Amino acid sequence: MPPSTCYNCKAARAVIIRPKNRHKLCRECFIQIFELEVHETITSANLFFRGERIAIGASGGKDSTVLAAVLKTLNERYDYGLDLSLLSIDEGIRGYRDDSLETVKRNAVQYEMPLEIVGYGELYGWTMDQVVEQVGKKGNCTYCGVFRRQALDRGAARLGINHVVTGHNADDVAETVMMNLLRGDLPRLSRGTSIVTESGASDIKRSKPLKYAYEKEIVLYAHHRQLDYFSTECIYSPEAFRGSARTLIKDLEKIRPSSILDIVKSGEDMAALVPSQVRGAGKSCKSSAPADDEAAGGCGSQNGRTSGGEMAAMENQLAANDTAESRETEIRIPRKGLEAKKIKTQTLQYCEQCGYISSQRICKACTLLDGLNRNRPKAAIEISLEDEEGSSTLARQMERTQLTNS
Ligand SMILES: Nc1ncnc2c1ncn2[C@@H]1O[C@H](COP(=O)(O)OP(=O)(O)OP(=O)(O)O)[C@@H](O)[C@H]1O
Numbered sequence: 001m002p003p004s005t006c007y008n009c010k011a012a013r014a015v016i017i018r019p020k021n022r023h024k025l026c027r028e029c030f031i032q033i034f035e036l037e038v039h040e041t042i043t044s045a046n047l048f049f050r051g052e053r054i055a056i057g058a059s060g061g062k063d064s065t066v067l068a069a070v071l072k073t074l075n076e077r078y079d080y081g082l083d084l085s086l087l088s089i090d091e092g093i094r095g096y097r098d099d100s101l102e103t104v105k106r107n108a109v110q111y112e113m114p115l116e117i118v119g120y121g122e123l124y125g126w127t128m129d130q131v132v133e134q135v136g137k138k139g140n141c142t143y144c145g146v147f148r149r150q151a152l153d154r155g156a157a158r159l160g161i162n163h164v165v166t167g168h169n170a171d172d173v174a175e176t177v178m179m180n181l182l183r184g185d186l187p188r189l190s191r192g193t194s195i196v197t198e199s200g201a202s203d204i205k206r207s208k209p210l211k212y213a214y215e216k217e218i219v220l221y222a223h224h225r226q227l228d229y230f231s232t233e234c235i236y237s238p239e240a241f242r243g244s245a246r247t248l249i250k251d252l253e254k255i256r257p258s259s260i261l262d263i264v265k266s267g268e269d270m271a272a273l274v275p276s277q278v279r280g281a282g283k284s285c286k287s288s289a290p291a292d293d294e295a296a297g298g299c300g301s302q303n304g305r306t307s308g309g310e311m312a313a314m315e316n317q318l319a320a321n322d323t324a325e326s327r328e329t330e331i332r333i334p335r336k337g338l339e340a341k342k343i344k345t346q347t348l349q350y351c352e353q354c355g356y357i358s359s360q361r362i363c364k365a366c367t368l369l370d371g372l373n374r375n376r377p378k379a380a381i382e383i384s385l386e387d388e389e390g391s392s393t394l395a396r397q398m399e400r401t402q403l404t405n406s
Pocket residue numbers: 056057058059060061062063064065087088089090091165166167168172299300301302
């Protein structure tokens with residue numbers, strides 16, 4: 001069969017079949033189109049203003065590396081006038097984050113961007129290796145997600161920047177939509193689909209310029225531009241529910257490539273139906289809008305990305321059961337009072353311990369830290385909570401927050 005020509009330029013040889021729409025493209029057209037689509041996302045959502053300082057949440061992985069590369073290209077090509085920096089959080093995971101941070105350090109040189117690294121150890125007195133040693137692998141993603149959100153805010157505040165962009169892509173958003181649909185959490189679904197998340201008290205705005213970019217296309221882009229990124233998965237436990245949502249979406253994508261974007265768009269439409277006081281996002285509703293699933297249940301990264309084998313085995317099992325058993329269908333009538341799930345609204349306040357924005361008296365990070373510190377052997381607490389000047393980590397954390405909030 002003769003090689004196909006590019007669907008776009010009709011001249012060069014096609015080397016890519018776009019996962020999004022199956023168009024056959026040459027390398028140059030694919031790169032141009034990918035960048036143009038991110039540019040359109042940025043301009044149609046008015047994400048930036050001229051002269052704005054932006055911190056790129058840089059993990060060294062493919063998504064944030066592509067984000068940094070594309071933002072640098074677009075900033076120069078379209079003269080956005082942005083001042084771009086890289087901001088990395090060192091969760092303290094030996095054999096994973098230390099290696100990926102080396103990639104970010106190289107990216108900082110390659111893209112000529114300043115880099116700030118903020119560590120869980122210095123902020124919280126706990127690295128993720130120590131947390132996992134204490135709590136085990138199960139549930140550790142919750143600690144990591146809650147800590148990371150605050151750490152990104154604190155790192156940005158340290159740089160004097162109030163807009164953090166992250167590499168969350170269309171697949172991540174579709175998973176978040178699916179997970180929150182399955183657990184009936186419309187407020188969180190709504191926050192997860194939003195391209196920008198702002199909270200009432202923190203001045204730090206978050207946005208996802210790659211929100212409509214397919215993960216597969218991000219990998220293709222990184223490959224064809226030969227970007228330097230780190231591809232090892234986090235060594236700690238998978239977030240099982242996200243993994244199941246991912247498997248479901250990947251199965252749908254095989255039958256219908258547009259499924260990912262369709263789910264994202266449906267999520268946006270559903271979000272539009274959620275009243276803003278229930279959604280709990282944005283400055284107007286005075287809520288802490290405590291993030292989407294980035295904070296709620298881990299990083300939403302490679303974690304939990306199951307192959308789908310478990311699902312297939314379960315489907316086979318169910319099919320076998322169906323033929324063996326009689327085909328009875330049980331219809332349950334909901335008990336009175338249980339029909340409608342009560343939707344809680346959130347009220348803005350500051351954590352009494354560290355001053356960070358929270359919907360509770362004590363923020364999630366302090367609650368988790370209290371639990372960790374209570375169970376830490378006494379000698380270890382004394383050593384790790386005292387810094388050279390003798391002030392406690394949380395006290396330092398509070399000082400920083402007061403600076404941030406003032
Ligand atoms: N340690 C970190 N430091 C800074 N930003 C981070 C860190 N971890 C995650 N992020 C930000 O959050 C986004 C989503 O993170 P997630 O863990 O889901 O990783 P991912 O989908 O594998 O992305 P990546 O490929 O960039 O690692 C990343 O693209 C990045 O912008």
